Amino acid sequence: MVTPPPRDNTEGSDIETAEALIQSVAQVKEQVGRIVVGQSDVIEQLLIAILARGHCLLEGVPGLAKTLMVRTLASSMNLDFRRIQFTPDLMPGDITGTDIIQEDHETGRREMLFRPGPVFTQMLLADEINRTPPKTQAALLEAMQEHEVTAGGKTYALKEPFFVLATQNPIEQEGTYPLPEAQRDRFLFHVVVGYPSRDQEAEIVERTTSGDLADVQPVVSGEDICKFQSVVRRVPLPEHVKNWVIDAVRAARPNEPDAKDWVKEWIQWGPGPRASQQLVLASKARALLHGRTHVTLEDAQALALPVLRHRIVPTFSAEADGIAVEDLISRLVAEQSAGTASVL
Numbered sequence: 239m240v241t242p243p244p245r246d247n248t249e250g251s252d253i254e255t256a257e258a259l260i261q262s263v264a265q266v267k268e269q270v271g272r273i274v275v276g277q278s279d280v281i282e283q284l285l286i287a288i289l290a291r292g293h294c295l296l297e298g299v300p301g302l303a304k305t306l307m308v309r310t311l312a313s314s315m316n317l318d319f320r321r322i323q324f325t326p327d328l329m330p331g332d333i334t335g336t337d338i339i340q341e342d343h344e345t346g347r348r349e350m351l352f353r354p355g356p357v358f359t360q361m362l363l364a365d366e367i368n369r370t371p372p373k374t375q376a377a378l379l380e381a382m383q384e385h386e387v388t389a390g391g392k393t394y395a396l397k398e399p400f401f402v403l404a405t406q407n408p409i410e411q412e413g414t415y416p417l418p419e420a421q422r423d424r425f426l427f428h429v430v431v432g433y434p435s436r437d438q439e440a441e442i443v444e445r446t447t448s449g450d451l452a453d454v455q456p457v458v459s460g461e462d463i464c465k466f467q468s469v470v471r472r473v474p475l476p477e478h479v480k481n482w483v484i485d486a487v488r489a490a491r492p493n494e495p496d497a498k499d500w501v502k503e504w505i506q507w508g509p510g511p512r513a514s515q516q517l518v519l520a521s522k523a524r525a526l527l528h529g530r531t532h533v534t535l536e537d538a539q540a541l542a543l544p545v546l547r548h549r550i551v552p553t554f555s556a557e558a559d560g561i562a563v564e565d566l567i568s569r570l571v572a573e574q575s576a577g578t579a580s581v582l
Contacts, residue, residue: 252469260529262458262462263285265314266285266457267282269457270307270310272452273451273454274307274310275445276434277307280296280307281307284403284429286527287401288311289527290426290519290522292519293404293424293425293426294404294428294429296406296429298407299408304431305365305405308403312361313456314458315361315456315458315459317361317399318361319359319361319363320356322356322365324369325370328370328374330376334357334377334387335354335355336352336355337389338352338353354394357377357396358397359397360398362401362402363404363405366406367404368417369415370415372415375418376421382424398460402425404425419507423548423549429544471522473526473531473532475522475532476532476534478535479533480518482575483514483517484514485574486542487508487546490505490546490550498573500569503553504552504553504566505553508550509549513545513546517538517542518533521533521538524537535575542571546567546570547563547564550566
């Protein structure tokens with residue numbers, strides 16, 4: 239009698255993990271909603287970035303609860319949280335940590351010890367990241383990409399999961415240092431935080447001026463998030479969605495042989511291959527959040543704006559004509575989707 243091969247339980251466990259992910263995300267949203275009014279799209283994009291193991295750049299005027307939103311997310315996920323206020327005099331060592339000389343009181347012997355900086359956390363809020371010079375901004379590059387820090391010739395791993403959520407003010411340009419392209423490309427999303435509606439603003443006033451804010455309870459752990467990140471990567475990607483993502487990203491490059499005339503006129507630099515990778519990962523996370531076990535074109539189309547917003551550099555001609563990056567991405571998505579529809 240032939241013994242049957244052992245049954246592969248990976249698919250079953252993935253489905254269970256996906257169901258746990260949906261339930262946990264709903265609980266996180268409920269906890270965050272006890273503190274933050276509105277901003278549902280922003281919160282969903284932050285959660286997608288976390289599940290896709292990416293980082294977020296939040297842009298909005300002061301007073302839109304960006305810091306409160308990130309802090310509340312960290313509390314609901316039971317993650318270590320640190321905040322760095324970026325200033326012009328901030329040094330790289332203020333972020334990564336420094337070597338210090340410490341004397342042993344018993345032996346009198348001195349030795350170099352590494353004192354970890356605030357980057358050694360799980361959720362790091364880099365507040366007003368464009369207020370510090372590029373040298374200090376670059377101190378985050380290795381941490382964001384490799385999830386580790388090198389100091390004094392030694393490499394230190396960061397605790398997983400690890401996320402950087404950076405904020406910048408779009409209206410104050412004096413005394414700021416725009417993020418270099420290499421730094422911006424490390425962020426999965428560039429999320430624009432808008433003003434609340436009138437009803438939402440009335441609720442904000444009522445909550446914050448009449449009593450204490452509600453407490454936030456942790457509903458998920460860092461270990462759970464790592465499991466969710468693993469199952470996100472195993473979400474099936476249909477061939478037509480992959481082709482749409484690749485073609486859409488390549489269509490935004492003015493140097494491509496088949497680039498359209500408006501792309502050559504209005505786009506100076508287009509997105510690199512990391513945009514395709516991260517749009518796919520983000521789409522997989524969004525599919526699970528919406529209760530699907532495969533990616534659809536709708537997922538990629540919905541996330542094209544936050545993924546490409548900081549990866550496209552418009553020409554002077556586009557800026558002179560009042561054409562925003564968002565306008566270029568909207569046209570790109572519309573044309574690419576129309577072409578795909580005609581083929582299907």
